[in-house]
Amino acid sequence: MGKKLGVILTGLGVFVLGVALLARFYAYDRLAVVPLDQDTVSVSEGRGATIFDIASQQEITVDLVSTRNVVGDVEASEAASDELGRDIAVWETLVYTDEPGAEISADNPPRSGTHDLVAFDRHTGETVKCCDTYTSTTADDRGVEVKDTVGFEGLYFKFPFRTEKKTYRFWDGSLREAPEIEFEEVETIEGLEVYRFEQVIPATTVGTVTAPASFFDIDEEGDVTIDRVYSNTRTLWIEPETGVIIRGQEDQLSVAEYEGEQVATLTDVTIGYNPETISDNVDTYSALATQLKAIRIWVPIVGGVIGLLLLVAGLAMLRRRSPSHAA
Numbered sequence: 234m235g236k237k238l239g240v241i242l243t244g245l246g247v248f249v250l251g252v253a254l255l256a257r258f259y260a261y262d263r264l265a266v267v268p269l270d271q272d273t274v275s276v277s278e279g280r281g282a283t284i285f286d287i288a289s290q291q292e293i294t295v296d297l298v299s300t301r302n303v304v305g306d307v308e309a310s311e312a313a314s315d316e317l318g319r320d321i322a323v324w325e326t327l328v329y330t331d332e333p334g335a336e337i338s339a340d341n342p343p344r345s346g347t348h349d350l351v352a353f354d355r356h357t358g359e360t361v362k363c364c365d366t367y368t369s370t371t372a373d374d375r376g377v378e379v380k381d382t383v384g385f386e387g388l389y390f391k392f393p394f395r396t397e398k399k400t401y402r403f404w405d406g407s408l409r410e411a412p413e414i415e416f417e418e419v420e421t422i423e424g425l426e427v428y429r430f431e432q433v434i435p436a437t438t439v440g441t442v443t444a445p446a447s448f449f450d451i452d453e454e455g456d457v458t459i460d461r462v463y464s465n466t467r468t469l470w471i472e473p474e475t476g477v478i479i480r481g482q483e484d485q486l487s488v489a490e491y492e493g494e495q496v497a498t499l500t501d502v503t504i505g506y507n508p509e510t511i512s513d514n515v516d517t518y519s520a521l522a523t524q525l526k527a528i529r530i531w532v533p534i535v536g537g538v539i540g541l542l543l544l545v546a547g548l549a550m551l552r553r554r555s556p557s558h559a560a
Contacts, residue, residue: 387411
């Protein structure tokens, strides 16, 4: 009986140790990846924004709502992964901004919008130069969408799984580059621990606009070339186990300058995820974070300890001499 029990305990010990090792070195790597078929909507709100209204040729104060749709392109993702020999996701994102309740259509486009196709590493979140990625914008004058091929840099949709308390690089669509975004501190949102990161973009000329001088009360004849000067403080609250952005906020300022002098405020707004979006993110990703942490830490540790104890006990029983074999 003792020998049989020893065999059983030894077998259980080996099995539990195997499960612990598989959880850490096999299962975790396959769970800590973004989905290919992503399909999400997030909403940001900015109250009391100052914008330059082309129709009235003056600055106005309005509330703004920005809706972001993200959809994964499964076929493009699989093709990119096969081509590059690594796990790649290709996601398409459409962001449009207008007043609350505005009806968006082909005949009534939003005040502003962006439409990007982005490829990135499914584990690290780092963008990848491949797959005919592009960015396009719809201007404030409600013009047609203008698409540009672009090689994205840095992070775009999310941070790496197991985000660290360090400086990363995060994409800014206005600059068309990825400035540094720095870790600030640990905070809590609705009971979920998050890392707060901040990216400060100083006033930078990001483009020019040709418009009638009269639009901006400039004492000139005909059209003038105006510089668009942009600055932003972007704050992101990251769930560190998944790298997901739980809450995002931007303090944007875009002004028009002529010969070094400001002639109009184009956009002045603090805009961020609304409470419903934040709560949905907390509910969705807190469970995933708990699961990933359990597979990465607790299953290997607890399973390893129990497996070793069972293995030691089983081997000890097998080595024990039975009374019938005593001298």
